[in-house]
Amino acid sequence: MDQIVEKNSKTWQRRKQARPGEILDAALAVFADKGFAAARMEDIAAKAGVTKGTIYLYFQSKEEVFKSLARQHVSDSLAMAAEEARRFEGSTFDFLSVFLQRCASMILTSEAVALPKIIISESGNFPELAVFWRKEVIDKTTAMLSGVISKGIARGEIRDVPPEYVAKLCMAPMLLGLIWRTTFAHTDDTPFDYEAFMAMHRDVLHRGLRAEGQAA
Amino acid sequence: MDQIVEKNSKTWQRRKQARPGEILDAALAVFADKGFAAARMEDIAAKAGVTKGTIYLYFQSKEEVFKSLARQHVSDSLAMAAEEARRFEGSTFDFLSVFLQRCASMILTSEAVALPKIIISESGNFPELAVFWRKEVIDKTTAMLSGVISKGIARGEIRDVPPEYVAKLCMAPMLLGLIWRTTFAHTDDTPFDYEAFMAMHRDVLHRGLRAEGQAA
Amino acid sequence: MDQIVEKNSKTWQRRKQARPGEILDAALAVFADKGFAAARMEDIAAKAGVTKGTIYLYFQSKEEVFKSLARQHVSDSLAMAAEEARRFEGSTFDFLSVFLQRCASMILTSEAVALPKIIISESGNFPELAVFWRKEVIDKTTAMLSGVISKGIARGEIRDVPPEYVAKLCMAPMLLGLIWRTTFAHTDDTPFDYEAFMAMHRDVLHRGLRAEGQAA
Amino acid sequence: MDQIVEKNSKTWQRRKQARPGEILDAALAVFADKGFAAARMEDIAAKAGVTKGTIYLYFQSKEEVFKSLARQHVSDSLAMAAEEARRFEGSTFDFLSVFLQRCASMILTSEAVALPKIIISESGNFPELAVFWRKEVIDKTTAMLSGVISKGIARGEIRDVPPEYVAKLCMAPMLLGLIWRTTFAHTDDTPFDYEAFMAMHRDVLHRGLRAEGQAA
DNA sequence: AATGAATGAGATTTCATTCAT
DNA sequence: GATGAATGAAATCTCATTCAT
Numbered sequence: 001m002d003q004i005v006e007k008n009s010k011t012w013q014r015r016k017q018a019r020p021g022e023i024l025d026a027a028l029a030v031f032a033d034k035g036f037a038a039a040r041m042e043d044i045a046a047k048a049g050v051t052k053g054t055i056y057l058y059f060q061s062k063e064e065v066f067k068s069l070a071r072q073h074v075s076d077s078l079a080m081a082a083e084e085a086r087r088f089e090g091s092t093f094d095f096l097s098v099f100l101q102r103c104a105s106m107i108l109t110s111e112a113v114a115l116p117k118i119i120i121s122e123s124g125n126f127p128e129l130a131v132f133w134r135k136e137v138i139d140k141t142t143a144m145l146s147g148v149i150s151k152g153i154a155r156g157e158i159r160d161v162p163p164e165y166v167a168k169l170c171m172a173p174m175l176l177g178l179i180w181r182t183t184f185a186h187t188d189d190t191p192f193d194y195e196a197f198m199a200m201h202r203d204v205l206h207r208g209l210r211a212e213g214q215a216a
Numbered sequence: 217m218d219q220i221v222e223k224n225s226k227t228w229q230r231r232k233q234a235r236p237g238e239i240l241d242a243a244l245a246v247f248a249d250k251g252f253a254a255a256r257m258e259d260i261a262a263k264a265g266v267t268k269g270t271i272y273l274y275f276q277s278k279e280e281v282f283k284s285l286a287r288q289h290v291s292d293s294l295a296m297a298a299e300e301a302r303r304f305e306g307s308t309f310d311f312l313s314v315f316l317q318r319c320a321s322m323i324l325t326s327e328a329v330a331l332p333k334i335i336i337s338e339s340g341n342f343p344e345l346a347v348f349w350r351k352e353v354i355d356k357t358t359a360m361l362s363g364v365i366s367k368g369i370a371r372g373e374i375r376d377v378p379p380e381y382v383a384k385l386c387m388a389p390m391l392l393g394l395i396w397r398t399t400f401a402h403t404d405d406t407p408f409d410y411e412a413f414m415a416m417h418r419d420v421l422h423r424g425l426r427a428e429g430q431a432a
Numbered sequence: 433m434d435q436i437v438e439k440n441s442k443t444w445q446r447r448k449q450a451r452p453g454e455i456l457d458a459a460l461a462v463f464a465d466k467g468f469a470a471a472r473m474e475d476i477a478a479k480a481g482v483t484k485g486t487i488y489l490y491f492q493s494k495e496e497v498f499k500s501l502a503r504q505h506v507s508d509s510l511a512m513a514a515e516e517a518r519r520f521e522g523s524t525f526d527f528l529s530v531f532l533q534r535c536a537s538m539i540l541t542s543e544a545v546a547l548p549k550i551i552i553s554e555s556g557n558f559p560e561l562a563v564f565w566r567k568e569v570i571d572k573t574t575a576m577l578s579g580v581i582s583k584g585i586a587r588g589e590i591r592d593v594p595p596e597y598v599a600k601l602c603m604a605p606m607l608l609g610l611i612w613r614t615t616f617a618h619t620d621d622t623p624f625d626y627e628a629f630m631a632m633h634r635d636v637l638h639r640g641l642r643a644e645g646q647a648a
Numbered sequence: 649m650d651q652i653v654e655k656n657s658k659t660w661q662r663r664k665q666a667r668p669g670e671i672l673d674a675a676l677a678v679f680a681d682k683g684f685a686a687a688r689m690e691d692i693a694a695k696a697g698v699t700k701g702t703i704y705l706y707f708q709s710k711e712e713v714f715k716s717l718a719r720q721h722v723s724d725s726l727a728m729a730a731e732e733a734r735r736f737e738g739s740t741f742d743f744l745s746v747f748l749q750r751c752a753s754m755i756l757t758s759e760a761v762a763l764p765k766i767i768i769s770e771s772g773n774f775p776e777l778a779v780f781w782r783k784e785v786i787d788k789t790t791a792m793l794s795g796v797i798s799k800g801i802a803r804g805e806i807r808d809v810p811p812e813y814v815a816k817l818c819m820a821p822m823l824l825g826l827i828w829r830t831t832f833a834h835t836d837d838t839p840f841d842y843e844a845f846m847a848m849h850r851d852v853l854h855r856g857l858r859a860e861g862q863a864a
Numbered sequence: 865a866a867t868g869a870a871t872g873a874g875a876t877t878t879c880a881t882t883c884a885t
Numbered sequence: 886g887a888t889g890a891a892t893g894a895a896a897t898c899t900c901a902t903t904c905a906t
């Protein structure tokens with residue numbers, strides 16, 4: 001076309017770029033609440049402050065919304081994991097302690113806990129997504145932790161244990177916290193002191209893994 | 217479970233009384249595969265070898281099928297937990313070891329792992345079910361384990377720790393195993409050696425909890 | 433399953449077998465009236481005396497209904513063409529006369545005229561169907577007529593003409609009649625005397641094709 | 649056609665006045681391809697190099713686009729028919745020959761063949777359009793041809809036949825050509841020699857209609 | 865004059881549930 | 886007791902149309 005009108009006024013531009021994010025935020029909340037199948041596009045739209053049709057301007061289908069959501073948070077998770085790994089200085093237990101505390105705080109505060117929960121819930125209907133998540137999140141996190149543990153063994157800080165399984169042991173209480181918060185927390189009157197729980201976890205891990213002759 | 221009116225022929229009778237169970241078995245399989253919302257009554261019926269209409273002779277609705285399923289397996293779980301508790305003899309760690317091994321073997325072999333997985337998946341749509349499960353399964357199991365741990369502390373086998381949280385720490389790797397088997401296992405080429413994992417768990421737990429001066 | 437109940441009572445059986453036909457009849461009428469895209473499943477259902485859902489018990493989609501319709505009438509058409517060919521006795525012009533009269537009467541009376549009209553209308557959206565129709569109906573009919581004409585030439589009844597094109601010339605007024613009846617007839621007050629039109633067609637064809645020296 | 653308000657720049661002005669035409673051209677192409685109902689405004693806009701909104705500056709609705717299209721081409725057709733009629737000199741068969749050749753070439757080369765095809769396709773949804781087309785195009789063309797034929801009969805060139813039906817016989821192969829090109833041509837490997845077909849048509853018509861004692 | 869984001873009515877399709885047989 | 890054809894509410898998705906910019 002001949003002449004380019006000063007198109008996309010600022011307000012629109014901002015809106016257009018913000019929309020997909022707004023929709024994904026809304027979708028996260030609704031999927032977290034209902035699961036994939038029971039989530040209605042109308043609900044997501046309403047929560048995002050738009051109408052059904054608008055979602056289809058940005059995403060091809062409900063399934064695509066879900067996958068975008070997963071992909072977005074995976075990249076976040078990966079960034080986090082990578083950053084943690086880079087931070088490694090001081091003793092192995094110090095690192096583990098800091099790492100676990102970070103994980104815990106994310107699990108306890110971020111809206112994004114809903115995502116792994118959804119992946120777990122919907123693995124039957126989206127097997128590719130479960131694969132994707134395992135490879136991109138679980139395997140990489142496990143590899144990172146294994147590396148840290150191996151280094152700790154080499155340094156004589158940690159006794160001789162299989163790093164793979166220990167990595168998973170480190171993560172297990174995180175998973176429990178995640179499931180608890182997303183599944184049972186709001187049905188429970190007696191509050192769960194996640195901090196104390198995680199502290200206990202670190203304590204048991206420390207005593208359970210340290211090499212003989214290492215001080216507490 | 218629903219009472220079936222008496223009939224004359226033996227074979228018939230056996231069949232009729234078996235029906236609800238067959239349907240529940242089928243439902244477990246389908247729910248495990250698809251989750252609640254995505255499971256179709258037609259699939260359940262087909263797997264049970266009946267037609268859709270028949271299901272409604274025994275259950276009022278899809279939701280009711282689900283609840284019956286949960287109730288049935290809960291009673292099993294409770295029975296198991298209670299029995300375990302009664303068996304308590306020997307050292308605390310011996311008990312924990314045996315208990316965890318039992319749990320593990322159930323998680324690894326029983327079809328019923330699907331149940332907690334579904335509870336997790338569908339908690340958003342069936343909050344009452346999550347409440348029911350927490351009260352009837354989780355709280356009771358936790359209470360039982362807490363009791364065992366408290367006794368261990370009193371006996372001087374276990375150092376002074378908060379029994380509640382330690383109970384949850386004991387269960388966390390079970391949860392991880394459960395999630396793994398129901399969510400990621402079939403997407404993974406490299407097999408997960410659950411036995412080794414659980415052994416490692418018991419080992420770390422032992423060293424991490426034993427009172428000072430106790431032998432390994 | 434153990435015992436086969438005297439299932440499918442007569443009434444149901446008859447219904448079940450009649451349904452697809454009833455639905456296709458209704459679909460023919462609605463598609464003829466609105467074309468494919470504008471035809472609503474609800475309309476088809478209503479005309480067939482069932483509800484939307486029922487159609488999906490017998491056909492996977494709207495498109496599938498359409499294709500079934502086409503397939504059904506193609507086999508009818510083929511049967512007719514084949515039968516006509518078998519009937520060939522007497523002079524070539526006698527055969528043509530009878531054949532064209534049959535075609536004409538079908539075009540003028542049968543509900544099935546709607547089908548070629550729909551194929552024409554929807555060729556853009558269903559190219560495979562246009563191909564199918566051309567190969568199965570048009571090509572075969574043309575081949576049959578070409579054969580007849582060739583034989584007529586060999587016998588010295590028809591002058592030397594390209595049989596392919598003459599076959600199409602024979603059919604052209606049929607097409608015009610078909611289009612007229614399905615498209616313009618109900619908008620017209622002055623009635624179109626199809627019989628006279630077709631008679632004129634046969635007359636012109638006879639004089640236009642007969643070999644020199646042949647009597648009228 | 650809609651009047652456009654004056655503007656200053658020459659280029660702009662040319663553009664603005666060209667717009668409706670460009671849109672109609674695009675619409676013709678899209679309607680030809682998909683039919684009316686399945687044609688999307690977005691497609692028309694894209695083909696015209698504008699956006700959906702722009703179309704609504706010139707036309708009130710999709711239906712209005714369609715009607716404008718029909719009106720535009722009808723006036724062309726009528727003009728052509730009228731001009732042909734005026735040209736009448738020489739023998740009746742010469743006129744028919746020239747007229748049919750003109751028709752044929754339009755059917756074979758012009759984009760506008762799509763128009764009657766669409767009228768046929770959408771007659772169910774737009775009965776007024778079918779009426780309009782019949783009155784403005786078909787009836788007038790038929791009347792013109794009838795006149796020519798009557799004159800031919802009066803002159804002793806054509807034997808005594810009903811002019812109305814013969815006029816339609818003249819047009820029938822045109823219709824067949826039109827349908828062929830718009831519906832089956834692109835599905836066919838073996839090309840259709842329209843020229844030879846039309847020549848055959850003229851030949852048969854000549855022999856079939858000429859008065860006794862007239863030379864070929 | 866033109867844009868294009870947003871709308872929302874309406875279409876197709878699915879499936880839990882009913883009920884005549 | 887069992888069937889399975891039929892239902893119809895509710896979901897997803899499409900697209901003609903509007904309107905702020």
